[in-house]
Amino acid sequence: QVQLVQSGAEVYESGASVKVSCKASGYTFTSYYISWVRQAPGQGLEWMGWISAYNGNTNYAQKVQGRVTMTTDTSTSTGYMELRSLRSDDTAVYYCARVTSFDILTGYYADYWGQGTLVTVSS
Amino acid sequence: DIQMTQSPSSLSASVGDRVTITCRASQSITNYLNWYQQKPGKVPKLLIYAASSLQSGVPSRFSGSGSGTDFTLTISSLQPDDFATYYCQQSHTTPFTFGPGTKVDI
Numbered sequence: 705q706v707q708l709v710q711s712g713a714e715v716y717e718s719g720a721s722v723k724v725s726c727k728a729s730g731y732t733f734t735s736y737y738i739s740w741v742r743q744a745p746g747q748g749l750e751w752m753g754w755i756s757a758y759n760g761n762t763n764y765a766q767k768v769q770g771r772v773t774m775t776t777d778t779s780t781s782t783g784y785m786e787l788r789s790l791r792s793d794d795t796a797v798y799y800c801a802r803v804t805s806f807d808i809l810t811g812y813y814a815d816y817w818g819q820g821t822l823v824t825v826s827s
Numbered sequence: 828d829i830q831m832t833q834s835p836s837s838l839s840a841s842v843g844d845r846v847t848i849t850c851r852a853s854q855s856i857t858n859y860l861n862w863y864q865q866k867p868g869k870v871p872k873l874l875i876y877a878a879s880s881l882q883s884g885v886p887s888r889f890s891g892s893g894s895g896t897d898f899t900l901t902i903s904s905l906q907p908d909d910f911a912t913y914y915c916q917q918s919h920t921t922p923f924t925f926g927p928g929t930k931v932d933i
Contacts, residue, residue, distance in 0.1 A: 739923075741871075749863075749871065749914055749925040765922040766828070799870065811859030812918040813876035820870060 706730040708818035726800030737803035738783035831926035850915035
């Protein structure tokens with residue numbers, strides 16, 4: 705069965721960097737995208753960006769552009785999201801999700817999600 | 828960026844009620860609209876993709892419709908397990924923005 709297992713919760717000082725991992729299993733890793741979505745406490749879902757596990761192409765949201773890097777390791781079927789220069793408003797649960805390849809009839813959608821990783825930034 | 832709005836932001840309903848949630852995009856997204864359900868402290872779950880396609884394993888009381896800029900999610904007969912927050916998301920143009928959510932409670 706498809707599973708996405710993320711790294712554990714951590715606390716960081718303001719200005720530090722975090723790297724969250726997302727290990728995939730149960731499907732052909734390179735046939736999908738890995739998207740990252742975050743959710744601040746009590747808030748809605750925010751799309752941060754995605755990476756093609758096939759060719760490594762990325763697309764980032766403007767809000768985190770310049771501070772975020774998404775990568776994959778196809779040898780271990782793992783995706784990574786690094787966020788630098790952390791500040792208090794980066795405190796959130798970070799989710800990875802498997803996103804389907806484009807189909808003109810259905811577009812893209814995230815059909816499996818990791819369990820989430822709580823990143824707390826303390827000032 | 829494409830802006831997504833949802834209405835209402837919250838609603839109270841009873842078991843057995845028919846519930847309709849509306850999602851509107853700031854520009855046409857054809858049918859590239861997904862719906863997710865999230866319960867408190869839990870992971871979002873895909874319900875509907877491409878505006879009206881039911882994800883495998885999702886009960887048939889959930890349905891979606893719409894195209895262009897206006898979309899709806901309907902729960903035909905609300906069940907106790909359906910009390911949650913529902914988000915729409917467009918996948919027409921990156922960034923794939925989410926709506927602000929609609930909380931459905933008792």
